Amino acid sequence: MSTDVNVKMDAIPGLDPNAMPLQVKDLHVEFRTRNGIAHAVNGVSFDLQPGETRAILGESGCGKSVTAQAIMGILDTPPGFVTGGEILYRGVDLLKLPEAQRRKVRANKIAMIFQDALSALNPVFTVGFQLGELFRKHRGMSRKDAKARSIELLDLVKIPAARQRVNEYPHQFSGGMRQRVMIAMALALDPEVLIADEPTTALDVTVQAQIMALLAELQRERNMSLVLITHDMGVVADVADRISVMYAGRVIEEAPVNDIYASPAHPYTKGLLESIPRLDLKGQELSAIKGLPPVLTNIPRGCAFNPRCRYAQDVCRHDPPVPLYQVSSARTAACHFWKEVKGDE
Amino acid sequence: MGRYVIRRLLQFIPTVLGTMFLLHYITSLAIQFSGNPVRAIFGDRTPPPALLAAVTERLGYGDPCLDQKGNPCFGLFLDRMQKIFSLNPDFGVNLRLRPVTELVSDALPYTLKLLVIAILFQSIVGIAAGVWAGLRSGSFADNLVKISTVFLISVPIFVLGLVVREFVGVKFGNVLRGQEWIPEVISRGVFSPGFKPDYPLASLIIPGMVLGAVSLATTARLTRTSIMENLRADYVRTARAKGLANKRVIGVHTLRNSLIPVITFIGVDIGSSMAGAVVTETIFNVPGIGRLVTLAARTGESSVVIGVVTMLVLVVLIANLLVDILYAVLDPRIRYE
């Protein structure tokens, strides 16, 4: 295992160092279950510039985690299958790479942080083992060197007494500390793209802020691109550059962060924003979105959001699905009535 | 860790004593209700009462409490405990006046060999089949393993044993024995229809496999479900996200976790395997513990039954204790509870 992985990477045909670090085009993922086919992702597209932070926003079950897993190539197959689209890393379609080469992309170029660090870390191995494994398998380091690097990493993510804690097991860490271990693990091999899947959801509010600050700091230092997957609009506002809002496996609105907050162009985005309690609107009734998200085996025709939408008209209830309307040069929305929605504010 | 072991040890003591008393009480009741087992030695011939009394006395069945139905015979129990937990453990003698410790030490090596073979067979084949099926959930391999293991569990072990002895040991073995080029250790040892002193290990292989068969099925099923559950675990996904080779994801991150319940099962199963030896040893004529205890139970030699079963239970309990400790070693979550 002493091969230098980076050398190999350059050997990937068609690799263009100047291309965008990540570009997703019309991605489709479905799950073949006993109860029918669940269309989890239905044509998601987005791209990511170097150093950029893109937030993917949506309720649970909207397909955002599945998208992340598809990018990483860690979908459970079966039942999950990528049925269409492209995932380009520096111009190379990862979906077409043989597994051995694709594996080298993981953690080296694109790394991922999971939501629940307790279950995402293997309970029967020490933290040091799980960190060091990356250096040993990808960089061919000895156990001793790998351990030294692990300690450095734990220092980097500001875990106190790293030298002792490196020999401990995940369940001996607190929630926040465990998430720091996850971050350390993701950063270990200096990836260009980091995908963070709800990195703070399982944490206390105060700890959440610390973790987000840490992430932001590390991203700045290393000029990484970050895909931040979350359902929490509050988290997004501070760190994201651009936002993709997902609903029922589709991106229904895509825009720079400030534009969205200022004037959402899709009723769903609007509903999400309105459900954030705001101090300045104290006393007013919180307007949450009515109803439940659709079952993925049975997505409504036309616009998937139509049963819950206050703007919905007949045109929304029939196929074909709503196209993406170009709202401005840098933003799109999938709503026939985006103008009304936007102007409504 | 230390505290954990101590706690388990403390729980161990009342269990051992309780189990031994239970056995003592059962065998005492047996004598109280069904009479002096010594009488059976003489068979159809009615012995002179004096001779009967003399033999009864020598065998330790003379205690008057054994004539009172329902009497728990605490005194006798204390006597027995003192003898068992002395420097020279004394578990009593059988009707032929051989000490139970000697009977057991004669028989134990065979049963142990049988058990080792059974456990090796059960773990190697069972885990391999379970992993194979678990990794290919829903495939032909999976269904094959699923169906064959359920079938194996459903067939009574004595039927399995008889069929194997007649068809593998006798019929197939005779074919092999007709071939000059096959080494004797295979044709006369491994494929012998039962235990053979000339090939003390080779001739135990097939009986051991029969003994391990049921547990093998259970092991395979357990491994399969465990692998399937763990493959969905978040940390396996993490391992993949780390760009590790599939071999390592399965071999290190999945297997280690999946095997914890399997190893625990195999450990706990030693007890039932020993009991399963009762059947296997009879069919394959292995002079081990199982055969000993069945014969003793049939003739009502309570001193042997209580002695052997007590020793077996001690073995089982110690095995369980070791398994618990092993469990703690394997799964750090237990250790720091």
Place this chain on the structure above:
Amino acid sequence: MSDLTSAGTAIGGAPVGGDGPAPETPETGGKDHNASLWADARRQLVRDPVFMLSFLYVLVVGSMAAFPSLWTSQDPRACSTDRSRIPPSGDHPFGFDILGCDYYSHAIYGARPSMIIAIMATGAMVLIGGGLGLLAGYYGGWVDTIISRVMDIFLSLPFLLGAIVFLTVIKRQNPYTIAMVLFLLTWPVIARIIRGSVISGKDLDYVQAARAVGAGNGRLMFRHILPNAIAPMLVYATIVLGAFVAAEATLTFLGVGLQPPAQSWGIMISVHQVYFLEDPWLLLFPCGLLVGTVLSFILMGDALRDALDPKFR
């Protein structure tokens, strides 16, 4: 089969290690969840051909046990040594056994003791074992200590050895005593399952909530905690029914089970096993019935487990 306790372990999924880790907590709690779980499970089971076939088989065997006269008009005790071991023919599809009794009617009547033993032992095991497990898990402390140690004592007796010891002592070997012995040796397994579920269920939010609004111990146990424990128990009980049917045969083979002239599959097998080279059908018919029953129960248990365990959706 020889090891009921372990069969349950494997099939139940989680290890039954008493002092092992507490089982994973159910994903969500509450009665609504339970209701939909059962409805889902039922729907899934009805569509599962393996389950339905097994269920049908068990129904057939059950009706043999309950109403043997539906299946045969022959008297299994009308025997004549003149007809010893006559092979199967049209009127007598299973032929005659060595005493010249009609083998088919023997097989039909033989279903009853096997089923009675299995049902009684499982029933007692679920009620008493489950009850003790509930008490131990719910109250904890010294109640748990005592019950757990008693469980250890009974579990430390390997199943077959324990059965041999008990049955040689009892001597009256009828379905009731055999059921009792099976129960005595296996109740701790179910008690452990329930105890584990109860311990993990006790701390669930909705249970705490119910406690906070002043629900009594009885109500907490039976309305809030027990429902969560029922699924694993049901799965285990189904499988154990099969294991008990097989256990009857094994005990009979070892000479401590039912005795002739009682009729049971175990007796049919153990009496005729010596003839299996000469007249294999004498062994084949009872073995087939027995294996089919055990197989059906296990497959039903498997299907139930898959249907009831959210992890397997």
Place this chain on the structure above:
Amino acid sequence: MRGKFLKVAVAATATTMLATACSGGGNDSSDDAAGQAGGELRIYNAEPAFLLPSAGDDEPSLYVIRQLYSQLVKYNAETGAPENDLAESIESTDQKLWTIKVKSGYTFDNGEPVNADAFIRAWNFAAYSPNGQNNGYFMKKIAGFKDLQSTDPDGDGPKKAPEPKAKELSGLKKVDDLTFTVELDTPFSGFPTTIGYPGFSPMAKACVDDSEKCNETPIGNGRYKIEGSWQHNVGINLVRSDTYKGEPGKADKLTYRIFADVDAAYASFQSGELDVMYTLPPARYKEAKSQYGDRLFELAGDSLTYVGMPIYNDAFKKKEIRQALSLAIDRQSIIDAVFDGRQAPATGFIAPSFQGARENVCQYCKKDVEKAKALLAAAGGWPAGQKLTLWANAGAGHDQWLQAVGDQIKAALGIDYELKVNLQFAQYLETADAKKFTGPFRLGWGPDYPYLETFLAPLYSTGADSNNSTYANPEFDSLLTQGDGANSIDEAIPFYQKAEDLILEDLPVLPMWWRKEAAVYSENVDKFVWNKVSDADYGSISLKQN
């Protein structure tokens, strides 16, 4: 497992019988042309109870002990006639005081001489009850036996039995180094035929001093000696003894393999791992017959299975009831169905191979439903609604045939039956001793010595130990006494036959069948020898030499 020993058909007559004569051979096996020496004979055996001759009384023990020890008398393989072996002569004038001369020059494996002391020592050891030797039972005809038994003063099993009055049998007296006398309590014409039983073997002093060790590593005086020691449950290896002065054994080695299950053993035999099996699993009999043909050896045996009648129970007091029950049973049909023909229906009370046995003397042992019904009616019928309870001990396979008996009685006489077959042997025998059977009960009987008296006195004489049916008939008792005191066996036999006639009419037990011996041997065996009295005689079996 019941002792089975000698079954002499002919016991020599007169007071000076067995004088010298044909010791050391006379039968074919001594003819060198017929069988060469050498090779290893692999033998099936079950685990013996004891290898001590004073204790071993079951088949597996005896089959080993017979090769390790020789006795005063041996039996001719073909005729069963007793021949002097270690005895120079055995003489008596009154059938009560016997003088026995031992041949000189014989030694034990450890070098001790086989002399008068060796016998007196062994017999005393066996008879002394605190030693708990099973074969002490056989010494009971010798004067003074009772004094060696500890008596139970309070009759309910004391904690410690008192010491017996004496340690030595008063009836045994040493005359000189090689001569001793045996005095019996009562005259017994059959005494010389009994002492070929291994229970009467001599024992070395070292053996009696440490009997436990001698049990594991026997110190014998026979054709073979033990190699190593007894490997319990695994095997026993014997090698030919160089020091034995008599006719040596044929095979160089006798290797006994021990099996707990006869089916497992048969599987081994089929795989060519055994040369001799002295018994067969009943269900494999037909198969063995077709497969091994003339290598299957069969001989009518002398083990009786009978159904005892609890005469102490009112329902069985009338002999017509007992006769009716006996007439309802078709013995041959049960034998064919359950035993594959491996038994011979009983037509009398004395084993057919015994001297003095008569064929077809039992008029109630053939199925005759009409006669049975008539007799039952004459006795006043069977109480309506009462079930006939048939008893057998558990776990020995007796339930099968007993069920068939019940079926036949039910079919013939309309008496419904139930089986009581759940008692373990010990408890079953206690029930027998306590006379608590409520219906016909299964028991068996094998001869204690090859003399027809053994089928009569212990079972049916008033108050005899094994008289489980409590039959009491003074006429029967007096006929037996007359037989015992007769001057010769020939003179004794008519008395015994008259006694048999009485029980043939009264039927205190229903004789069922005699076991047929069936043995198989492998192709390695050159000449198979089966002793008519002592059964498998492994030392005389020769192997093919290549």
